[in-house]
Amino acid sequence: MSAGTLPSPGPGRPRSVEAHRAILDATLELVAEVGFDQLSVARVARRSGVSKATVYRRWPSKLPLVIEAFSELPTLEAPDNGNLVDDLIALLRQFAEILRDTPLARVLPVLAGECAHDPELSALLAPQIKARRAPLIQALERAVSRSELPPDIDLEASVDVIMGPLVTRMLFTGAEIEPDNVRRFVEAALFGINRLRSD
Amino acid sequence: MSAGTLPSPGPGRPRSVEAHRAILDATLELVAEVGFDQLSVARVARRSGVSKATVYRRWPSKLPLVIEAFSELPTLEAPDNGNLVDDLIALLRQFAEILRDTPLARVLPVLAGECAHDPELSALLAPQIKARRAPLIQALERAVSRSELPPDIDLEASVDVIMGPLVTRMLFTGAEIEPDNVRRFVEAALFGINRLRSD
Amino acid sequence: MSAGTLPSPGPGRPRSVEAHRAILDATLELVAEVGFDQLSVARVARRSGVSKATVYRRWPSKLPLVIEAFSELPTLEAPDNGNLVDDLIALLRQFAEILRDTPLARVLPVLAGECAHDPELSALLAPQIKARRAPLIQALERAVSRSELPPDIDLEASVDVIMGPLVTRMLFTGAEIEPDNVRRFVEAALFGINRLRSD
Amino acid sequence: MSAGTLPSPGPGRPRSVEAHRAILDATLELVAEVGFDQLSVARVARRSGVSKATVYRRWPSKLPLVIEAFSELPTLEAPDNGNLVDDLIALLRQFAEILRDTPLARVLPVLAGECAHDPELSALLAPQIKARRAPLIQALERAVSRSELPPDIDLEASVDVIMGPLVTRMLFTGAEIEPDNVRRFVEAALFGINRLRSD
DNA sequence: CAGTAATCGAGACGGTACGTCCCGTCTTTAT
C-alpha cells in the first residue's frame, strides 16, 4: 500500500526492518524540529543512522516519506456514547492526548504552512486530513439521525467550529491543551461562548 | 522605528525609496509563494530587481525583513456598534476582506508553521499576532461591560472560538471565506452550532 | 600459481570455469575501454555477467585481477635466424601482430600511464614488462656473441632504440603498425635514420 | 584565447589572479600524482585552496582545465646550429631538462594512457602533441635542405626514431635521463645502435 | 541416495566523492 513497503521476499538480502522504522521516526522528529524545507533525505539518513542510499531505496524523495510518516501518527477512533456531547468530548480528549503524546502538535502547523505554497504536498496531504476529520463527521451524522441536530446542518462547518478553537490555540499560542479540559470547548461549540467560563 | 528606515539626509547618494518598497513587496510575495525557508535575501533582491547589497544595507538578515513586511499588512480596525453581534460581524468581515485582498491568507500559515520550530521568529512575531487579536478582545470587553457576556468569561478562549473556525478553514481546506457570509460563524460562536445551517 | 586458480575438488559446488574466463576477458576489455581507474570489480562482474561475489571469491581486488589478465596476453617468442636483422624483424613482426590482434595496443598505454603514479601496480607489473623484453635482450646478446655488435654495447638502451619508435607511435599517434613494414624500423635502429626512406 | 582567460575589466569584483595560478598548478600536480581519472574539479579546488565555484567559474569541467594546464608546460625552442647533430643534441637536451625540472615526465604517461580510451581528451591533446614535435620536424627539414638527409626521408618516422627511445625509457623504466648524456641517443638514431656504447 | 557444504545470483547496506546550486560576504566600478 504505502511507498516504502517492504517487498515480498525475493532473492537478495532482505530490507532491514529496523532501518525502516528508524527512518520514519527520524522523519517525524525532523519535521517537528526543523520544518519541511530544512528536511532532506540526507538529513533523515543522518538522524536515523542510516545511509542515504537506504532511504532512497525505499522512497524516491522526501515528499512521500513525509506523507507516510505522517500517516502513521495515530488517528481518532469513533466512539458511540449515544449522545453528541459525550462523543465530542471523547473525540477531543483523544485529540488532546495525541497532541500531548506525539509530535503531531508541531508537525501539523509545519505541514499546514507548507501546504499553503506547495500544491504537490497539498494534494497528497488533503485526503489524509479529510480522513482524520471523518470520525467527527460521523459523530455529527449520528447526532442528526438522533435528531440532536437539525437535518440541514453544515457538517463541514460544524467540524471547523468544534476543532477550530483548539487548532488555533495549538498553532498560534502553542498552549498546552489539557485532555481533561476539553468539555468547555465542546459546550462552547454546541451552545455558544456564553458557556465559556474561565477555569 | 522599523529596521529599514531611511536615514537622515547626509552626504552621498540618498537611498532609493522605490527600492525600499520593491524589497518589502517582493518579500511578502516570496513568503507567500515559496515559504520562509526558501526565502533568502538574495532571492528578495533578485525578485525586486535590486542588488543584494542594497537589501543588506537596510536589513541585516531576512528575519527583520520578513517581520517588517508582515507588519505592513492591514490590521483590523475596532468598530463600536453598541452590540456584540454587529461588532463581531464587522471584524470578521474585515478579516475576510483582508484575506481576499492581500497575501495574508498564504503568509499567515507559512509564518505560523515556521514559528512551530523557529523560536526567534516566534518571539518577534508573537507581539504582532497579539496586537492583531486586540480589537477582538476589546469588542468582547465592551460586551462584558454591557452585560452581554458574563464577567468571568475567558476572553482569550473566546477569541479562539470566534476566529478558530475561519482560521482552520483557511489553513486546511484553503476554502475562500465570503465576507458577506461571516454572520453564520459569529452566530455559531455565540449560540452554538445548532444555528449553523447550510447555506 | 595465479591468484584465481581453481581449487582442488572438494565437497560443495565447484567453481565455474566459464565464469573464470568471462571475468578475465571482461577485465581486459574494460582496461582497454575505460582504463584502470574506472575499472572496478563491480564493473567487471557486470560486464562478464557474473555476480560480484563470484569475482571476489577468486581475486581479492582489482589489482591482481588486472595483473593476471595482462599476463595472459601473448608474449614474444625468441627466434634464432643466425643474424640480428632477421631476429629483430621477426620479433617486431610478432609485436605488430599482437598489437593488431589483441587489446594490448590499448591496454599497454593505460597500464603504463597508471604505473606513473601507482607504485603498487608498478611493482607488480615491472617483472612482467621485463620478461616481455627478455627475447629482445637475448637476440642482442646472441648478436654480440656472433660479433655482430661490439661487446660493450648497452643492451637496455638498445632495446629502447629498437622498440621506442614503435611504442611511441602506438602511444601518441595511435597509428597502426603494419607487420609487413617493420623492416625499416629495424634498419633505422641498426644503421640510422639515413636509411629511413618514405614508403 | 584559453578557456580560463581573465575577462575584460567590467563591473563587479575582478577574478583573482592568484587563484588562477594556484588552480593550474594544482591541476598539474594532481595529474602527476593521482592521474587523470582520480583528478576532479573538487580535488583541484581542495588542493589549490580555492572553492569549487571558483574553478567552475573558469572551466566547465576538468578536461579543458587539464588541457590548459598542460599547454603551459614549457615547449622546445628550435635551435639552428647549422648542422643536424648539434640541433638534435640541443633539442634532446632541452627535452631532458624539461623532464627533470617540470612534472612533464609523469604527466605525459598519464595523459597518453588516458588518450587510449578517451577520444575527447585525445582530440584536444593531439594538436598540442603535434605542436611539441614541430621543432624536431623543422630541424629535420633544415637538414634535408642542407643535403644532410636524403630528400625523400620520412620525417614523422624520423621523429619517432629520435624521440622514441627516450620516451620509452621515461614511460616504462622511469629512469632519469641525463641532459648531458643525450648525445649517444642522437648518434644511435643517426648512425644506428652500433654506436650505442655503455657509458 | 540423502546430507552437507561451497558456489552462485540478487540485492540491501554503509560509505565516499562528485557536480550542482545557492547563500552571505567581499571587492570592484560607476553614479
Place this chain on the structure above:
DNA sequence: ATAAAGACGGGACGTACCGTCTCGATTACTG
C-alpha cells in the same frame, strides 16, 4: 554614500558507485 555587478569561500543536496554483507537457490561430492 549608494548602487549594480559579480567573484569568493562555504555548505548541503541528490546521484552514482563501490566493496561488504546477507539472503535463498543450485549443484556437486560424501557418508
